[in-house]
Structure formats: C-alpha cells, structure tokens
Amino acid sequence: MSEPRDEQEPDWGLLPHDPEAFFDLDEGFDLRTLKRSYNRLLRRYKPEKFPDEFQRIRAAYEDLSDALRYNVPSQRQQRRSDETPPAETASPADSAAQHEEVPPNDAHADALPPESPEVDRPAEAQPQPQRARPEVEINPLAAATTAPEQTYEHLRSRANKSAEDYVYLALLSDVVHQREAVAGEGFADWIFTGLKRFKHDWGLTQLLREYLDESHSLDELAKLLQKSVAVLPP
Numbered sequence: 001m002s003e004p005r006d007e008q009e010p011d012w013g014l015l016p017h018d019p020e021a022f023f024d025l026d027e028g029f030d031l032r033t034l035k036r037s038y039n040r041l042l043r044r045y046k047p048e049k050f051p052d053e054f055q056r057i058r059a060a061y062e063d064l065s066d067a068l069r070y071n072v073p074s075q076r077q078q079r080r081s082d083e084t085p086p087a088e089t090a091s092p093a094d095s096a097a098q099h100e101e102v103p104p105n106d107a108h109a110d111a112l113p114p115e116s117p118e119v120d121r122p123a124e125a126q127p128q129p130q131r132a133r134p135e136v137e138i139n140p141l142a143a144a145t146t147a148p149e150q151t152y153e154h155l156r157s158r159a160n161k162s163a164e165d166y167v168y169l170a171l172l173s174d175v176v177h178q179r180e181a182v183a184g185e186g187f188a189d190w191i192f193t194g195l196k197r198f199k200h201d202w203g204l205t206q207l208l209r210e211y212l213d214e215s216h217s218l219d220e221l222a223k224l225l226q227k228s229v230a231v232l233p234p
Helices: 031-044 051-069 075-083 092-098 148-156 163-176 187-197 202-212 218-231
Strands: none
Touching (some): 031 051, 148 163, 163 187, 163 202, 187 218, 202 218
16 A cells, blocks of 8 residues: 555655655646645754754755746746757848848939938947846755754744744744743744734645644643634634
8 A cells, every 4th residue: 555645755756856846746736736745844844853954955945935036037937948958040141132122213313312321329228127036045854954043033032923933933942942832922822823914824824724633632632722713714
C-alpha cells in the first residue's frame, strides 16, 4: 500500500532547478495552491528539527512566490524559453532590398520644385518606465535556527502584525516555549489571535485545520472547536 501523499518524502533532487515539481504544482498554479503545498511541508519539517531541509523549502517557496508577486517568469518558464529556437533574422541583402527606394512614376515629377532637405533632428529621449524592484524583506523564520528567541520577541513586539507574522509566531512558539509553556502564547493561541484579525487568511486557516487533525483529548478538542467557531467566518 502506498504512503499517503502528505507522508511521502519529497524529491529533494528537484531543488533548486525545479521547485514547481518539488511542490507538486500543476501548470498555471496560483499563490493559494503554492501556500497549501508549502504549509504542508512546513508542518513536517520544522526549523528547530530539520534546519537544512527547512532552509531549502523556504528558499524554493520564496522563488516561486516572488515570481507570482512580481509577474516574472518562473524557472520552468525560463527553461522553456531557453529551449525555444531563436527566430530567423533577415539577411543584410534582404534588408537592403526592402529599403531600396523606388523612383516615382510621374511624368510631371521633373516640373515639381525640389523639396527642401530635411534636417535630421535627434529624437527626444522618452523616459523608460522603471520596473519596480522587489522590496527586500527580512525573513523571520530564516533566523529561527540561530536566534529563535530574538526573532520571536521581535515579531511579538510588532504593533501592526500581518497574517504571516502570526503564522511565524505560532511556529516559533514551539521552539521558544518548548521547556515552559506561557499562557496565551502557544501554537494555537497565536493562530486564534491572528484569525480574529484576518478571518479569511488561508494560511492561518490551513494551520488551524492541520492542528485540529492532530491527537487531542476530548476536552481539549471541544475547547479548540469552540474557539474555532468564534473566530472563523460562517
């Protein structure tokens, strides 16, 4: 019997040259599909237990995410472009023949006054639209293997947290508080706090769904379901 899809070992040989195949993405995938595959692997390869694997997964995710966000060709599309033979260019002789002037067939052409020679004027330089450069962002999870406590405190102290910040805080809380739990700062606590602000965020919802699928006591599961009903949209 074959392993379930979520339990199969990913093909690490596909990185870094084919991240689309590594994440098992179909042609024309979107950011939501990419995040689904990324979160599935992230829950399995946590940074504190698998630092090397995590770094490779994160790097592949960022490459594909940037390609979607800034509308640039992915590595798969670049390979196809490289394999496409270049278009044939006209030879110099053909180009000269196309630009050869044809004398006018007009009996009165000699009677016309000579045209004043045109003076070549340099064309005004048109401003070229500048392509927006991607903002350089500091990835909090990239520092998790070297300074998880400092990274956690940095995110925790942010006044305006994003939905992704709450995902990072939930994952880092397993590292920072693995010896002693802190009330209100556990894995599920950060997910619920994030969902109160970002009810429709797919990443937080997916983490909560995977967390509920784990083994819990009946009392704990009942509390989790009650909190989920309170924060999730109907």
